[in-house]
Amino acid sequence: GAVVSQHPSWVICKSGTSVKIECRSLDFQATTMFWYRQFPKKSLMLMATSNEGSKATYEQGVEKDKFLINHASLTLSTLTVTSAHPEDSSFYICSASDFATSGTLYNEQFFGPGTRLTVL
Amino acid sequence: RKEVEQDPGPFNVPEGATVAFNCTYSNSASQSFFWYRQDCRKEPKLLMSVYSSGNEDGRFTAQLNRASQYISLLIRDSKLSDSATYLCVVNPMEYGNKLVFGAGTILRVKS
Numbered sequence: 581g582a583v584v585s586q587h588p589s590w591v592i593c594k595s596g597t598s599v600k601i602e603c604r605s606l607d608f609q610a611t612t613m614f615w616y617r618q619f620p621k622k623s624l625m626l627m628a629t630s631n632e633g634s635k636a637t638y639e640q641g642v643e644k645d646k647f648l649i650n651h652a653s654l655t656l657s658t659l660t661v662t663s664a665h666p667e668d669s670s671f672y673i674c675s676a677s678d679f680a681t682s683g684t685l686y687n688e689q690f691f692g693p694g695t696r697l698t699v700l
Numbered sequence: 701r702k703e704v705e706q707d708p709g710p711f712n713v714p715e716g717a718t719v720a721f722n723c724t725y726s727n728s729a730s731q732s733f734f735w736y737r738q739d740c741r742k743e744p745k746l747l748m749s750v751y752s753s754g755n756e757d758g759r760f761t762a763q764l765n766r767a768s769q770y771i772s773l774l775i776r777d778s779k780l781s782d783s784a785t786y787l788c789v790v791n792p793m794e795y796g797n798k799l800v801f802g803a804g805t806i807l808r809v810k811s
Binding site: 612624691 | 704708741742743744745746787797798799800801802803804
């Protein structure tokens with residue numbers, strides 16, 4: 581299957597700092613990437629969908645100015661958590677798909693290994 | 701009401717047992733259904749897709765009941781390595797390629 585990497589795998593930072601997480605598709609071109617957040621013992625929650633070269637679409641309740649997403653190339657998307665606070669501590673997972681869907685056919689999402697963020 | 705609901709478990713079963721998980725979804729327009737497996741502190745991995753006619757992959761059998769908006773996963777001859785959280789996942793087609801995840805059912809297989 582297709583391989584997606586994330587960097588860093590874990591990060592600990594002080595409150596108020598910004599943290600950037602990278603998501604890369606290693607062996608395919610990802611026209612669409614998704615960013616999820618998972619709190620302990622909870623389900624993955626979609627934060628935003630990003631298509632290469634366009635602005636990300638955020639889910640209801642997700643602050644776009646706090647979670648900056650950039651999808652500048654077909655193999656790289658970044659999520660920046662700005663002015664992180666302890667309540668932002670979570671497991672952030674990206675996924676990538678090689679088809680910018682028009683809503684007609686589901687294409688498999690390939691998940692990265694996740695980034696565990698701890699904000700002190 | 702949650703879009704995808706699962707019994708959180710845990711299900712504690714001995715090796716060799718048969719165990720079944722159920723899941724219900726609220727969006728009747730949903731078109732694609734999946735079971736994912738997630739190990740502790742890892743990303744989810746696709747276990748199998750779920751088709752209307754039911755499908756089997758080795759020891760795993762998935763069933764879909766559209767009328768009841770119900771999905772199931774049956775694991776036969778449980779192995780220790782089956783211990784994980786099993787996520788019921790739905791793609792509501794009206795939202796394009798998005799996935800909606802259930803909170804997962806924990807399975808613990810013991811020797």
